[in-house]
Amino acid sequence: MLFHVRMDVQLPADLDPGERDALLAREKAYSQELQLDGRWPHLWRIAGEYANISIFDVASNDELHELLSGLPLFPHMRIHVTPLAHHPSDIHD
Structure with missing residues (x-):
């Protein structure tokens, strides 16, 4: 099943810089693991x-819920999920 997911991050302004760096490192490692195993095939930053x-x-x-709630940044995110379905006019299978 394919899902379009928008994630907006709002870190606390008073978050300790060391804690912030460690949190972001855990987030990067977790997301890259999911990308490598194919469950997170596309990731784009919103400019x-x-x-x-x-x-x-x-x-x-x-x-999907399990993966998203496992994100280290999950407590600091607003997430919007949209399930996707195959479009009959799509030329790709």
């Missing part, structure tokens, strides 16, 4: 915002 648009390819809504 001018601390946000991204991603495509996830997972087996179920529950799996």
